[in-house]
Structure formats: structure tokens, C-alpha cells
Amino acid sequence: MIQIGNDGNLLPRPVALTELDQQGIAERYDVIIDFSRYTAGTRVHLVNLAEHQEASLVAKDLSISEAISGQSSDPCVGKFLEFRVARDAAYPDTSQVPAVLIPNPDLSAIPVARERLFEFGKGAKQTTLNSESAATGPWGIKVNGGALLAADYGRVSAAPKVGTREVWTLKNGGGGWDHPIHIHFEEGQILARDGKASNVPPWEKGRKDVYRLRPGGSVTITMQFRDWGGMFMEHCHNTVHEDNAMLLRWEINTSGNAVLVPLPTPIPTPQGVKFQTST
Numbered sequence: 001m002i003q004i005g006n007d008g009n010l011l012p013r014p015v016a017l018t019e020l021d022q023q024g025i026a027e028r029y030d031v032i033i034d035f036s037r038y039t040a041g042t043r044v045h046l047v048n049l050a051e052h053q054e055a056s057l058v059a060k061d062l063s064i065s066e067a068i069s070g071q072s073s074d075p076c077v078g079k080f081l082e083f084r085v086a087r088d089a090a091y092p093d094t095s096q097v098p099a100v101l102i103p104n105p106d107l108s109a110i111p112v113a114r115e116r117l118f119e120f121g122k123g124a125k126q127t128t129l130n131s132e133s134a135a136t137g138p139w140g141i142k143v144n145g146g147a148l149l150a151a152d153y154g155r156v157s158a159a160p161k162v163g164t165r166e167v168w169t170l171k172n173g174g175g176g177w178d179h180p181i182h183i184h185f186e187e188g189q190i191l192a193r194d195g196k197a198s199n200v201p202p203w204e205k206g207r208k209d210v211y212r213l214r215p216g217g218s219v220t221i222t223m224q225f226r227d228w229g230g231m232f233m234e235h236c237h238n239t240v241h242e243d244n245a246m247l248l249r250w251e252i253n254t255s256g257n258a259v260l261v262p263l264p265t266p267i268p269t270p271q272g273v274k275f276q277t278s279t
Contacts, residue, residue: 002097005030008187008207010101015202022050022058024180024212026237029203032097038085046081055240056176057215104189104207107222113164117144120181120213120236121173124150124245137244139236142173150245151235158250162275165224167191172213179213179241183234188221195220210237225252229275 003015007028020029038044049067051074053059067077124140125147133154140148143157160166168188170181187207193199194217211219235247267274 002032002034003029003203004032004097004101006203006206006208007210011203011206012103013100013202014097017203019049021201021203022178022212024178024210024237025239026180026182027210027212033083035083035085036089036093040085040087042085044083044085045079048077048080051077057178102206104205105224107165107189107224110165110224112167112222113161115167115169116158117169117171118142118181118234118248119145119148119171119173120179120246121148122175124148126150126152126245128152128154130154135245135247137246139241139244139246141246141248143248148173149248151247151249153249155249156251157248159253160223160225160250162225162229162252165222167220167222169218169220170211170213171218172216174216176215177238177241178215179246180237181211181213181219181234182237183209183211183223184232185209185228186223186225186232188223190219190221192220194218227273228252 001017001020003011003017003020005011005028007026010030014032020031023029033044035044047064047067049062049064050058051060051062051067051072053074062072062077066072068079070078072078119142121140121142122138124138126134126136127149128134130152133152135151135153137150140150141157142148149155172179187209188211189207190200190204190211191197193204208221211221213219229252231249231251233247233249235242238246267276
């Protein structure tokens with residue numbers, strides 16, 4: 001298999017794999033499979049090796065023989081997708097995957113305007129009684145070391161200034177869960193996992209918008225706020241978590257302050273999007 005893309009579109013370079021990484025909810029993989037070595041009539045299967053014993057995290061990765069034996073108590077283990085090689089190709093397939101796909105933007109010359117820390121965990125408090133804007137539930141997010149707060153759609157937790165670059169660290173607060181964090185509209189690049197650039201695998205080196213926080217781990221990302229203005233959110237994509245308050249609101253505005261402002265009107269041009277302030 002050759003992985004060429006993820007949730008941020010094409011990778012900088014293709015990655016040849018025999019096994020895909022664990023995939024978080026809302027992560028996307030684009031994979032090319034070469035069937036040229038298989039004869040007509042062959043059936044080829046993708047097999048899930050990741051065995052769960054509870055919802056929070058993978059208990060262990062099985063071998064191929066263990067996964068297809070039918071002995072696992074996890075009904076999602078084993079074959080889940082079948083390809084049937086129906087016929088020989090009518091003509092030779094000479095297509096090739098390029099050695100270089102889409103290089104990442106070089107942000108080294110853009111100063112970091114601010115660094116932020118978001119920690120995702122359990123035991124959240126609610127700061128408002130407004131039932132229309134607040135969510136209740138055990139899950140929440142700490143911002144820059146503050147209190148662990150449940151979602152409140154009237155609260156602006158971060159307000160980066162349009163055109164700037166920031167570095168955000170997303171941290172798993174523990175409890176054994178794997179949190180796939182989705183940051184809406186702006187794609188970023190992973191700088192480090194657990195504080196080290198060497199921990200970032202090749203298939204995570206493209207642009208992304210969903211970042212898996214392994215149990216007890218962290219991801220440091222760089223983002224530049226360019227194309228969109230207005231209101232956005234970030235949240236855990238585990239359904240039971242996002243539905244129970246593990247979500248926050250952030251905004252891009254011209255002042256960089258966490259205040260409510262009218263949404264500017266996007267004006268598209270061949271040179272990019274400009275914004276016209278509402279009156």
C-alpha cells in the first residue's frame with residue numbers, strides 16, 4: 001500500500017506501508033493499492049488487527065492469524081473489506097506515484113505570535129447557567145493551564161489575529177482515552193509528538209485538521225490564520241465526548257482579543273481571500 005494523503009490532502013511524499021496506523025474518528029487516509037501481482041479470481045482483504053476490550057483505547061494489536069481466527073471477543077476485529085480481482089488488465093498500467101506530492105508550506109520566516117496549550121480531560125465544570133449556549137457533561141478542556149471547563153458556545157477561549165502564526169500544544173489529560181481532536185477550517189502541521197519531532201511518523205507530516213492524542217500524549221502543531229475569519233471550534237471527535245462538553249469556541253479577528261465581533265464578509269480574489277468589515 002502507498003499512502004499519499006490524509007485529512008489535509010496530499011502528503012509531501014508518498015509512504016509505502018504494509019500496515020496502516022490506528023485511525024482516529026474523522027481522520028482520513030488516501031491509499032493506493034497495487035493489485036498487479038494478483039491473478040484473476042483472487043480475493044484480497046483488509047484486516048483490522050486492533051482489538052478493543054473497552055471503548056477507551058486499543059487493548060492490543062493482534063497478528064494476522066489471530067485476527068482472522070474468529071476467536072477475538074471484539075466483533076470489529078478481522079476482515080472488514082474485500083477486494084475481488086475480477087479480470088486481467090486490458091492493457092498495461094504504467095501509472096506511477098510521483099516521488100514528491102505537495103510540499104508543506106515553509107513557515108520558518110513567519111514569527112510565532114503566540115503559543116497556546118489545550119488540555120482535554122474529564123471532570124469539567126460549567127461557568128454559566130445559560131442553557132442555550134452551554135453544554136453539560138463530564139468532559140472538558142483546559143486552556144493555558146486554567147480550569148477544566150465544559151463547552152459554552154458563548155465563551156471565546158482563543159482569538160488569534162488574522163494573518164499571524166501560532167503554535168498550539170494539544171495535551172491528553174489522561175484516563176486511557178485516545179482523543180482525536182478536530183480543529184475546524186484551519187489546517188496545521190505537526191511539529192512534535194510528546195515533545196519530540198522524531199516521534200512524528202511520515203504519514204503525519206502533511207497538513208492535517210484532526211490530531212490524535214494518544215493516552216497521556218501530546219501533539220504540538222503550527223497554524224497560520226489566513227483564509228477565514230469569524231467563529232470556529234475545536235473538539236474531540238469521539239462522539240460521547242463531543243456530545244458531552246469536550247468542545248470550545250475560538251475566533252479569528254483583527255484585534256487578537258477574545259471579544260465578540262461581527263463576522264467580516266469574505267471577498268474572494270485570484271490572489272486570495274480578503275475580508276470586508278461589517279457595519
